Amino acid sequence: MSVGLTGGCLCGAVRYRLRGTPCHITHCHCRSCRRASGAAFVTWFTIRVHELEWRGERPMQYHSSAAVSRGFCPHCGSTLTYFHESDPEEIDVTAASLDTPEVLVPEHHTWWEQRLEWGTANAQSALPVHQRCGG
Ligand SMILES: [Zn+2]
Ligand SMILES: [Zn+2]
Secondary structure: OOOOOEEEOOOOOEEEEEOOOOEEEEEEOOHHHHHHHOOOOEEEEEEEHHHEEEEEOOOEEEEEEOOEEEEEOOOOOOEEEEEEOOOOOEEEEEHHHEOOHHHOOOOEEEOHHHOOHHHOOOOOOOOOEEOOOOO
């Protein structure tokens, strides 16, 4: 996995480049991620806030709870980021918004107890279940 990965939204108005290495790559099955994305689950990676360099427009923010901001493209609506005030040094980015998402290797599942059965028939594989996120 390398530094310098790039990504962006569906329409291309919001673009980003990583100055660090993604870590903590997880499939989040919480209801909030599901609603925010319209998908059965969302795969996130974590990066230091200062290692995420925005290009073009900035994402618009939606506060899905008091401490949580979810960033999305103001034009096409692509789900891009998750930020929790309790962890101000880090931000989560949607793995599938990368230009080369295939380079990431998911490490675990989060909020497995909220999963949709039909969305996860083959998803568990050998990955462990990890607790965090939400809101
Ligand atoms: Zn867009
Ligand atoms: Zn979630």
